[in-house]
Amino acid sequence: MSEQNNPYGAPTTGHLWDDNLAELTNQPPKWWMIGLHASWILVLLYGIVYPMWPWFGGATQGLMGWTAIGEYKADVAAIQQVRSQYEDKLPGMSAAAILADSELSEYVVRSAKVLFGDNCAACHGGGGQGNPGYPNLVDDDWLYGGDIDTIVTTITNGRMGMMPAKAGVAMTEAEIDQLAAAVAKGEPTSTPLFMEKACFACHGMDGKGMHALGAPNLTDAIWRFGDGSVEAIKYTITHGVNDPSDPQTRNAVMPKFGGGKLSETDIKKLAVYVAKLGAN
Structure with missing residues (x-):
């Protein structure tokens, strides 16, 4: 070197x-x-x-x-201009009409994904698959009905069904065991207790539920609470749902999003989004 x-x-x-x-x-x-x-x-x-x-x-x-905030505002304005061709139509349309328009409903599904994440995913899961104690929105099994107008009503006004606790005076422990076993097999009407204890008044003569009351189908093996085990069903029968007389009752409240929490347009967007999650 x-x-x-x-x-x-x-x-x-x-x-x-x-x-x-x-x-x-x-x-x-x-x-x-x-x-x-x-x-x-x-x-x-x-x-x-x-x-x-x-x-x-x-x-x-x-x-x-040039400024960073100026570029941001320009980008937002450009996005809003693209969206306006769809957004301007929504206020004057019903949710059913939006759902029937393939192009518009596709836009709504994409834009409502954020709305769903902000307002619904905490209970129903990011993909609508449900969480323990909260309904699955993708299986097309509905407590109050799954048509688009009913979904709008549910989101707007909320839901709070009620099942009275049966323990004590209404039913003995042995009767609760017998009824729970029949429900767990998807055969609620197989025991005379279904009629004797007036379960049919809410769940229907065939045990398949009633949308008008938000009473679930007891024959389809789809469960709101628990995994469908006899123990989980016994707990529901024993303590009921939203029964103020029983401190151990199951809580099942869907909050309302109308009345100013969400706009009518946002509610229609969410309704279309939820409707498209299921088979309908």
Whole structure:
């Protein structure tokens, strides 16, 4: 190395260490110097074109007048212009009419995904698959009916069904065991207790439920509470649902989103979104 690159022929600062260690003053390569000067020139040009330099009362505005917030507002305006061709139609349409329009319903499904995430996913899951104690919205099994107008009513006004607790005076523990076993098999009418204890008044003569009362179908093996085990069913029969007389009752309340919480248009969007989640 020393033979190929003789340091003694290069200029030094004049300082020597240990007799032969010198600090050389060689210039950097030309490409490096070109890059250095190009860099500060570009910074200077950038500061002229864009806001950058601190000044009295604020930074310089730059020749282009560009700002980050200005670009953001322009992007939002562009998005709103694209959406307006759909959004302007929605206030004057019913949810059923929106659902019937394939192009418009496709737009609504996409735009309502955020609404669903903000207002519904905490209980019904991100994909509408439900959570323990909260209905599944993708299986087309409905407590109050799954037509679009009923879904609008449910979202607008909320729901709060009621099943009285049967423990004590209404039914003995042995009767609860017998009825729970029949319901667990999907055969609620197989025991005389179904009629004797007036279960048919809410769940129908065939045990398949009644939308008008929000009473579930007891024959389809789809369960709102628990996994359909005899123990889970016994608990529901024993303590009821939303029964104020029993502190251990199951709680099942769907809050209302009408009355100013959500606009009518947002409610229609959510109704279409939910309707499209299921088989209908």
